[in-house]
Amino acid sequence: MNTRKIISVAVGVLVPIALLAWWYLASAGSLNPFFPPLRDIVVRFKELWLFDHFATDVLPSLGNLFVGFAIAVILGVALGFAMATVPVLNAMLSPVVQFLRGIPPVALIPILITLVGFGNEMRVASIVIAAMFPTMLSTIDGIRSVEPGLKDVGAVYRFSRGDRLLRVYLPSSLPQIVSGMQVSLQVAFIVMIASEMLGSSQGIGAMTLLAQQSFMSADMWAGILLLGLIGFLTNILFDLVKNRVLSWYVSSKRLERAA
Amino acid sequence: MRTRQIAAAGAALAAAAALTLSACGAPADSGSASGDQKTLKVGIIGIGSDAGITLAQQKGFFEKQGITVETTVVANPAAGIAAAQSGQLDITYAPSIPYLNARSQKVPLKVLAAADGYRDNAVAETAKDATAVDDTGLYAGKDSGITRPKDLEGKKVSVPARKAQLEVTIANAVKQDGGDPAKINWMVLDPNSALQSLEQGRVDASGLVAPFTIKAKESGAKFIASPGVEFFEKGAVGLWIAGDSTVQKKSAGVQSFIKAIYEANAYANENYDEAQKVAAEVTKVPLETVKQTAMTYWPTEVRAADLQRASDKLAALGYLPEAVKIDDADVVTAQ
Structure with a gap:
């Protein structure tokens, strides 16, 4: 690691710390009920999330997030593949997909409640519906942009259809699929919170909303902090996995640049 | 070069955050609603009792007092209270329960006037026909056995919002009947989803507000109780409130x-047919439906004792850590 990189990492770490310290000091004497001192927020954070409500509220929310995200990715990749490789399917589904992805997922929640009730199924279903589209569209784009040369080689060597999909199309469209998945993850996170507005008041989003409506500002800020933290950590986790899976791509790009 | 840019961006961000935060920390009177005395921004939530304030506008009662009132629909009472406290609104509608919740969290608020409530003989009237007095109702599903x-x-019971009026009043009804409200499995559902879930048996009972009470009855749900009047008994329930700084x-x-x-409230009570028509316009509910619902009553005073009773009950049910003390100083009276 060169010095420049070390400095940039240090700045990245220090700025949030400085901001938090500043928040802590500036809010210390706050009497405004909507902006309590950070000290109170941290106390409530500890009382609520470590670990009183961890099993009852944090885990169910995270469970819905990951199950919903996983199903969304599988469906998105499968449908994306099908639409990109079967022109008839694409012609049939494309308008519907464009129509559906325009609807804000939150608007679908009341309909989902009538269809599947208001349990976890509804929450997972709303995450799947919303998070599927980014992955699906990036899969379609990824496969369409596979280099014609690669396709030709596959054809010349008479790869079977399955081989062509798995060994040619999938690897070369993977970078785009993964960046679609990253967008899907963010969408899934937003819908996870929104889906907790109705139904049983269980989950981080539900608790934060309830705290807001009962004017328990410290609890509300503690919930917001936790949501931010989870969003941040899931993104880091995703990046780690991505760099692992796409290491060949990253190094080939580096070679390309060096050449 | 790049690091310097990052550092500069970081510094700019910190400065921006500092500005925002110090703005937040400043006293809450810098909002846009302050300014001239004659124009008041008022938050309403679009319910039937808004007929009172609407009549005050239509009949020129505000004009007669030399003020202009601009109404804005707010999403829910909590949002209205936050806006009133920060000065975005001068006055807002809030039922007494969110008001007491806010007071218990030390939000500085004053009660100005009554927006809706029950007559002093409401409990006695309930014995004859509860649904004619109370616009809230507890309905059970056809096959719920309740x-x-x-x-x-x-059982699974749906309410429009957690820890708000319907939940509190239903918990009160259950306790009065010798049950344990802590054993209820509360669900948050919007009224339409609640009606559907009640019919499908996905919830066992629902706390509903008119006109959805009428629709529940039509779909065959069983009427169980009028939790509102049981809890509040009499006096103001819906309130017009303002932040302390606005009042000053x-x-x-x-x-x-x-x-x-208060002139409008008295007028609405005396000219009930006209008030119902206005209520139908405000809520966009057919007039026939409005006529089937409980009679709205617009009290012409707020008694601290009525609010104190609600506060004590909230504390007894465990919804407040301790009862908020309400006295005459919390209610602004017209000189």
Whole structure:
């Protein structure tokens, strides 16, 4: 690691710390009920999330997030593949997909409640519906942009259809699929919170909303902090996995640049 | 070069955050609603009792007092209270329960006037026909087997919002009936989803507000109780409230508002047919449906004792850590 990189990492770490310290000091004497001192927020954070409500509220929310995200990715990749490789399917589904992805997922929640009730199924279903589209569209784009040369080689060597999909199309469209998945993850996170507005008041989003409506500002800020933290950590986790899976791509790009 | 840019961006961000935060920390009177005394921004939530304030506008009661009132629909009472406290609104509608919740969290608020409530003889009237007095109702599904509030133990009950009026009043009804409200499995559902879930049996009972009470009855749900009147008994329930700083800074405007609202409330009670028509317009509910619902009553005073009773009950049910003390100083009276 060169010095420049070390400095940039240090700045990245220090700025949030400085901001938090500043928040802590500036809010210390706050009497405004909507902006309590950070000290109170941290106390409530500890009382609520470590670990009183961890099993009852944090885990169910995270469970819905990951199950919903996983199903969304599988469906998105499968449908994306099908639409990109079967022109008839694409012609049939494309308008519907464009129509559906325009609807804000939150608007679908009341309909989902009538269809599947208001349990976890509804929450997972709303995450799947919303998070599927980014992955699906990036899969379609990824496969369409596979280099014609690669396709030709596959054809010349008479790869079977399955081989062509798995060994040619999938690897070369993977970078785009993964960046679609990253967008899907963010969408899934937003819908996870929104889906907790109705139904049983269980989950981080539900608790934060309830705290807001009962004017328990410290609890509300503690919930917001936790949501931010989870969003941040899931993104880091995703990046780690991505760099692992796409290491060949990253190094080939580096070679390309060096050449 | 790049690091310097990052550092600069970081510094800019910190400065921006500092500005925002210090703005937040400043006293809450810098909002846009302050300014001239004669124009008041008022938050309403679009319910039938808004007929009172609407009549005050239509009949020129505000004009007579020399003020202009601009109404804005707010999403829910909590949002309205936050806006009133920060000065985005001068006055907002809030039922007494969110008001007491906010007070218990030390939000500085004053009660200006009554927006809706129950007559002093409401409890006696309930014996004859509860649904004619109380616009809230507890309805059980056809096949739920629920016949009385106590049966709600261990059942799924939907309410429009957690820890708000319907939940609190239903919990009160269950406790009065000898049951344990802590055993109820509360669900948050919007009224339409609640009606559907009640029919499908996904919830066992629902706390509903008119006109959805009428629709529940039509779909065959069983009426179990009128939790609202049981809890509040009498006096103001819906309130017009304002932040302490607004009451101080716009005291003349606030006084005029109170006088005009009470004139409108008295007018609405006396001209009930006209008030119902206005209620139908405000809520966009057919007039025939409005006529089937409970009679709205617009009280012409707020008694601290009525609010104190609600506060004590909230604390007894465990919804407040301790009862909020309400006295005459919390209610602004017109001079």
